[in-house]
Amino acid sequence: MTIRFVSFLMLIVSFLSAEAQAEKKSKQPNIVVFLCDDLGYGDLSAYGHQTIKTPNIDKLAETGIKMTDFYSAAPVCSPSRVGLLTGRSPNRAGIYDFIPGPKQSEDLRHLVHLQKGEETIPERLKTVGYATALVGKWHCSSLFNNPAQPQPDYFGFDYWFATHNNASPSHENPRNFVRNGEKAGLIEGFSCQIVVDEAIDWLDKKENNNPFYLQVTFHEPHEPIASPEDLVQEYLPYSNGRAEAEFYANVANVDKAVGRLLAYLEENGTDNTLVIFTSDNGPETFSRYSGAKRTFGQTGGLKGRKLWTTEAGFRVPGIVKWIGKDTYNGTTDAVVSALDILPTLCEITGAKLPNRELDGESFASLLKNGQFKRKKPLIWGFYNALNEHQVAMRHGDYKILARLKNNGEYLPNLNNMYKGNEELIKSSELTDFELYNLRDDSREASNLATVDPKVFNQMKNLLQKEYQTLLNGSHIWQE
Structure with missing residues (x-):
């Protein structure tokens, strides 16, 4: 194979590559x-x-x-x-x-x-x-x-x-x-x-x-x-x-x-x-x-x-x-x-x-x-919530909310997670659950936590798992 032919092949490959790149960009x-x-x-x-x-x-x-x-x-x-x-x-x-x-x-x-x-x-x-x-x-x-x-x-x-x-x-x-x-x-x-x-x-x-x-x-x-x-x-x-x-x-x-x-x-x-x-x-x-x-x-x-x-x-x-x-x-x-x-x-x-x-x-x-x-699931852990429930999760048609309690006291409103409150937040337990079917009740008016125990237990268990995963991956600020 001659050097001229190899150069020609390389030119063709380069041209086709450039064409492919141009086509890709035109579709983006x-x-x-x-x-x-x-x-x-x-x-x-x-x-x-x-x-x-x-x-x-x-x-x-x-x-x-x-x-x-x-x-x-x-x-x-x-x-x-x-x-x-x-x-x-x-x-x-x-x-x-x-x-x-x-x-x-x-x-x-x-x-x-x-x-x-x-x-x-x-x-x-x-x-x-x-x-x-x-x-x-x-x-x-x-x-x-x-x-x-x-x-x-x-x-x-x-x-x-x-x-x-x-x-x-x-x-x-x-x-x-x-x-x-x-x-x-x-x-x-x-x-x-x-x-x-x-x-x-x-x-x-x-x-x-x-x-x-x-x-x-x-x-x-x-x-x-x-x-x-x-x-x-x-x-x-x-x-x-x-x-x-x-x-x-x-x-x-x-x-x-x-x-x-x-x-x-x-x-x-x-x-x-x-x-x-x-x-x-x-x-x-x-x-x-x-x-x-x-x-x-x-x-x-x-x-x-x-x-x-x-x-x-x-x-x-x-x-x-x-x-x-x-x-x-x-x-x-x-x-x-x-x-x-x-x-x-x-x-x-x-x-x-x-x-x-x-x-x-x-x-x-x-x-x-x-x-x-x-x-x-979509999960939110917002520790400065104006309502009482600082944790919420949407999964399918349902949404579950929970408060956080530590040693019998509800977690206060917090703006940040840092070394000084990491243990307080991470050792708090989810409690006071509320459950809503958002397809039927987007206004969150009818709490189903005691009405539909099967769904409630499924959502509660999922929330506990997802929230723990979120906690494990949360960044902790320190000096």
């Missing part, structure tokens, strides 16, 4: 994940709100998949975001509650952050050629924009434009955005529109044709709320005062921002784009703290609110639409979690799963044929 969808902040299960007209108009998000639901039983990873912001990014219970990452600033505290909350070693959606997608960006709220570290803790770029975001927590001083004219490590200063406008402006600018300037992963994390409708005056005036006649009108207008402004980005994608020929829309937790409680004066979110009849382990704490809107692909279209009551987004995107894009214990599972079959039956 662009991905946009919209994540709202404190948007309740009943805050969209697609989910039953009688006043707020959300036509753009409603269209996603009408032409895509509207999920009625979609769950966030936690009933509060920081652990919920970490769960979505990693596909793992946030307890495994040591994120048990919202992350405050760096002020020292006895329970070591000032140390809490998404740690090196955790693998995320953008990190995984970068391995198969994706360009990645985060625009909006981060809230996954106590030291924001500080090299002492890993920042969004460490976790796979090529580009990031974010705030630590809320837009400040409000959604209007925020001053606290950081762009790739540099403070952006005062930006005029409203946060959700600013975030979409940044997303569009990044897409415009993207230098290659690689598929992209874009995570759009709105601050709305979390306090401190500020809304465009024209929208406030539009909702005033249908509200009980200006504060409620401001909340309604806030959600409506998010819908307009979503519509702007979707219109941009349509106009610019991105005809293979998977869009996911959801919220980090349920709606805030009115006047729970001094700044919560415009928190008029609705639960759609579910029990509780943000920070509760009942349904309204973490059952949230969940919508998926694969633009440009013939997929299932309709409403589903399949039990799906934000934890499932990472394994689903890995399956769709060809990325390998993280070499870590995952709690989510792929719902790619739901996109294909509308069928998905999860095998893994």
Whole structure:
């Protein structure tokens, strides 16, 4: 075999390989994940709100998949975001509650952050050629924009434009955005529109044709709320005062921002784009703290609110639409979690799963044929719950809740797990169980713990097993 012929064969192989890679990339969808902040299960007209108009998000639901039983990873912001990014219970990452600033505290909350070693959606997608960006709220570290803790770029975001927590001083004219490590200063406008402006600018300037992963994390409708005056005036006649009108207008402004980005994608020929829309937790409680004066979110009849382990704490809107692909279209009551987004995107894009214990599972079959039956129970251990039950699990049609008791006393509310309370938490026993059939009773009104002993014992035993597994894998903070 001559050298010339071998060189020719190598050229052909190289060409075919390049063609195969190009074909693979053309099949990989662009991905946009919209994540709202404190948007309740009943805050969209697609989910039953009688006043707020959300036509753009409603269209996603009408032409895509509207999920009625979609769950966030936690009933509060920081652990919920970490769960979505990693596909793992946030307890495994040591994120048990919202992350405050760096002020020292006895329970070591000032140390809490998404740690090196955790693998995320953008990190995984970068391995198969994706360009990645985060625009909006981060809230996954106590030291924001500080090299002492890993920042969004460490976790796979090529580009990031974010705030630590809320837009400040409000959604209007925020001053606290950081762009790739540099403070952006005062930006005029409203946060959700600013975030979409940044997303569009990044897409415009993207230098290659690689598929992209874009995570759009709105601050709305979390306090401190500020809304465009024209929208406030539009909702005033249908509200009980200006504060409620401001909340309604806030959600409506998010819908307009979503519509702007979707219109941009349509106009610019991105005809293979998977869009996911959801919220980090349920709606805030009115006047729970001094700044919560415009928190008029609705639960759609579910029990509780943000920070509760009942349904309204973490059952949230969940919508998926694969633009440009013939997929299932309709409403589903399949039990799906934000934890499932990472394994689903890995399956769709060809990325390998993280070499870590995952709690989510792929719902790619739901996109294909509308069928998905999860095998893994969904379990939450939230030690700062506003209701009495700090542990909850959904499996099939049923949900079981439990309190925690240690030496005859109920476990107090806790914000973090660290060496100082590890033994207290781990030696506490599950007690005071409640059982609900959510298919028949989504409002959690009829406790079946004593009514259906067979199912109760099955769920109780499963909860004890799953909770122990969660405890064994939970991160313990120490100095």
